[in-house]
Amino acid sequence: MAGVTFKNVTKRFGPVVAVDNLDLEIEDKEFFVLLGPSGCGKTTTMRMIAGLDSITEGEVYIGDRLVNDLLPKYRDVAMVFQSYALYPHMTVYENIEYPLKIRKRPVDERRQEVMRAAEKVQLADLLDRMPRQLSGGQRQRVALARVLVRKPTVFLMDEPLSNLDAKLRVQMRAELKRLQHDLAVTMVYVTHDQIEAMTLATRVAVLNEGVLQQLATPKGIYNDPANLFVAGFIGSPSMNLITGALENGGFTGPGVKLPGIGGGDRSGVIIGMRPEDLAVVEDAADGHMTAPIYSVELTGESTLVTVRLGGETIVVRADKDFDRPIDSEVHIRVDPAKTYLFDARSEQRIRV
């Protein structure tokens, strides 16, 4: 078992910089999630660990071993691909056996290991099938079993759940988390789905355009975003953002006046408020904003109320019993302690 370390790693594809000067320390036995929108460099980062993409500059260590020029087969990592990459001409059994066969392990041992891995992911009945005869969820489990037969130092998973339907995804998510707990291995997991990141990770690295935006626990990136990108990317529905200015110890924007926010007088400020930190109140005197309802969506455990404020739309997570007609005016209360300020130009957090 070992961690993974990136030291000033840059990856260029021709003129395109995919990963820019990345410093990262993934700890041993950690469930580490690389999160970001598509094209942010997260998959490239993972492929550099696996040895599938070369490293343009910098150093990558697995444990304390420099692996820059090591072939994938010598890195002792296992990877689940987004497409699962099952070998179509081999049965499920042969697929799972393949990593052991390559290592020329004795046949008896191979059989034992394959059976054990197959049982762990409930595939024991399907060993004679071909991949094309399996459902998406079953294929996913074959891919998992194929990494489980080995005992690699690092597990890599490239969006392993993205091809599954919603229900199965939630179920497999729990299984993956349990699996990582049972095996006590270092897991590097790539996803663009912030819910997966929040639920699975010990720590999350948020990437955008090849640059590391923030590295923190799921709680950390949710409660204490480092910049506008992280604030907007994490959370569903995403954070409400209003551009305005700080004046007289409060925030002023189109249709909003929020007292009790320090930081001195400055213009070009964006205030962020999570829908779950806003509340609909009865009395206009208790509210900070008043706006007409644009739409109302019941999600089951709560109601998402979208209002029109100036040119912006603001989403409020209200009680599940919320019931007001569209276009009626509502008053919204903001908790000043649960707001985030950002510089509109640099998009960095303003801490007060």
Added chain:
Amino acid sequence: MSTPPATSEATRRAPIPGRTRQKAKAALIAAVIVFALVYTVFPVLWLLINSFKTRLDMFAIPPIWLVTSPTLENYYQTFVERAYLTYMANSLIVAVATTVASLVIGTMAGYALARFDYPGRMKFHLSFWILSTRMMPPIVTIVPLYLFFATLDLLNTKTALAIAYTGFNLPFVIWMMKGYFAEIPRDLEESAMVDGDTRLGALIRIVLPLAKPGMVATAIFCLILSWNELLFALIITETTSANTLPIGIAGRITQYKVEWGEISAAGFAACVPIIIFAFVVQRHLVRGLSFGAVKG
């Protein structure tokens, strides 16, 4: 609310245009297939019938379709009196050597072009250059090739033929295999390499089994090309030791007469190995093995 029964009756009896059109389409397709079959099979059949005829029957008018007194005289002449068995062996050796060499080299080159990065536009230029060697008529290269083999002291050898044919097959094989490899998801090899295999191992154990239909189709093409080739064989080879079947058959058109009986017998016999080969490998031609590899 009730629908008058007359209406539903009428609806049921009305011809369904879609189905009629489908039938017409099927009939048309059948007609085309029958025509193509007759067009391609008839010459072979005529060759077979003629090979059992005596010289007199062969020129009878109206033509004799059913040979009432078949003779093996033509086959005796061809395979016992003359050296057709040697020609056939020569053809076989040259064709197999050509096919194997073309496939081995072409597969590796095709793989490299499908998978590896080349600086700048090198990949495009290299691919085009390979293809461009097929753009000139082969006869243009005869004199240089003759001198080339003369220098190497390879004239009148099967080796020279195999080298020449391999050279002509390669661009085709490379382009075919490049296309087949490009269709196979990269993830499969990358997965194999992370699983602990080398690139060569991944190529042999994962990629080649999936590219098999393509390799088989290409192999048939290579085999037929060198089996049928006449022009180069005529120039490069001279004696029985290296002459191939097409030369032997063409040689029966002599200054004084055309030995139709022998030509028919040898011609039909020449078809047999290729037909057998095609039947043997056709089960490998099924496509779609790679379906189910990745998300379905």
